[in-house]
Amino acid sequence: MKTIEVRTGRSYNIYIEHGIISEAGKYVRAVSDAVRAVVISDSNVAPVYARRVTDSLAGCGFETSLFVFPAGEQSKRLSTIEKMYDFFFEHDLTRSDIIVALGGGVTGDMAGFAAASYLRGIDFVQIPTTLLSQVDSSVGGKTGVDLPGGKNLVGAFWQPRAVLIDPDTLDTLPPVFFSDGMGEVIKYGCIRSSSLFEKLEKENAEDIIDDIIYECVSIKRDVVEHDERDTGERAILNFGHTFGHAIEKLGNYGGLTHGQAVAVGALMLTRITEKKGITESGSAARIEALLKKNGMPTETEFPLSDILAATRGDKKSTGRSLNFIFLSRIGECFINKLPVAEIGSFFDSE
Numbered sequence: 001m002k003t004i005e006v007r008t009g010r011s012y013n014i015y016i017e018h019g020i021i022s023e024a025g026k027y028v029r030a031v032s033d034a035v036r037a038v039v040i041s042d043s044n045v046a047p048v049y050a051r052r053v054t055d056s057l058a059g060c061g062f063e064t065s066l067f068v069f070p071a072g073e074q075s076k077r078l079s080t081i082e083k084m085y086d087f088f089f090e091h092d093l094t095r096s097d098i099i100v101a102l103g104g105g106v107t108g109d110m111a112g113f114a115a116a117s118y119l120r121g122i123d124f125v126q127i128p129t130t131l132l133s134q135v136d137s138s139v140g141g142k143t144g145v146d147l148p149g150g151k152n153l154v155g156a157f158w159q160p161r162a163v164l165i166d167p168d169t170l171d172t173l174p175p176v177f178f179s180d181g182m183g184e185v186i187k188y189g190c191i192r193s194s195s196l197f198e199k200l201e202k203e204n205a206e207d208i209i210d211d212i213i214y215e216c217v218s219i220k221r222d223v224v225e226h227d228e229r230d231t232g233e234r235a236i237l238n239f240g241h242t243f244g245h246a247i248e249k250l251g252n253y254g255g256l257t258h259g260q261a262v263a264v265g266a267l268m269l270t271r272i273t274e275k276k277g278i279t280e281s282g283s284a285a286r287i288e289a290l291l292k293k294n295g296m297p298t299e300t301e302f303p304l305s306d307i308l309a310a311t312r313g314d315k316k317s318t319g320r321s322l323n324f325i326f327l328s329r330i331g332e333c334f335i336n337k338l339p340v341a342e343i344g345s346f347f348d349s350e
Ligand SMILES: NC(=O)c1ccc[n+]([C@@H]2O[C@H](COP(=O)([O-])OP(=O)(O)OC[C@H]3O[C@@H](n4cnc5c(N)ncnc54)[C@H](O)[C@@H]3O)[C@@H](O)[C@H]2O)c1
Pocket: 042, 043, 044, 045, 071, 072, 073, 076, 103, 104, 105, 106, 107, 109, 129, 130, 132, 133, 136, 137, 138, 139, 140, 141, 142, 143, 151, 152, 169, 170, 171, 172, 173, 174, 177, 180
């Protein structure tokens, strides 16, 4: 068992342990006196894992019920949240009851947002079941849904009471989602941990997955503790994301997965900053080799000019500047604000 404490507005623990989902009740009871627990899950995860969680909750005295929505990002919208509210009302959920998110990032983001807003906020626990949600989305308190106009446009900061990570759940995760999560894992190595990066170079990710999860969660914890509301340092977690979002958008969200697009974005950016002398030489080649080793793409079909055009429309623009995260070397990065008007010349002049 590995435990990581997150000291945000309200502190909570992240537990990493094989088989922990079958003991979920014990961990939820430790943080909650609730009478009722609503488990929220999607149509892929619920049939495989929900029973273990509801049985364990029932064994610890919770009256449990299960809300299941159709799996996929298309469900991550306000109409699903409204159905959750109706379900909570029908099941007499009170402010002292608890919500349990069992699934990937879509489930966690929505269950968290429903918890943040129902009755002006009730407790919730995260049980992330994808690599991406275990190393990224379940930590840090960002919750929300998409609007037709863009992703994650409505939401709230709402910290869970606990996060239970069971690496065994990854055994059933389709390979494409494993590689999706690996994009974020490699990102953590690039921005904060040359030792994690080196481990990934030497070992197979599947063989050291517990270590990987622990290190990534620790990095994200450190960053969000310093910048819970995402007004400064937390931006470094967006390394590769500015180009990555542009690549996702150009592919109409049907091309590369998010993590793959981020990884390719990180590689493209590092190739350029390396040529400009900003990044230690040899870094891009190491990133490229690591992506190949993990079966991830290293090129995109879109030319840099299209990516830059799509980037200028990125919602992460603050006023007339965009934050780019540059590596100085593997394991170290810094935030570089670029005026939107100078983006073209900065990247074309390489
Ligand atoms: N809140 C944050 O800080 C944050 C950070 C990064 C990403 N996100 C959000 O996370 C979402 C993406 O998360 P995701 O990739 O986990 O998506 P997801 O929740 O849709 O899960 C991906 C797929 O895997 C299936 N699945 C989940 N666990 C499984 C398991 N153990 N076995 C078999 N199948 C399983 C799901 O049903 C789904 O089909 C996006 O909406 C993104 O915006 C949020």
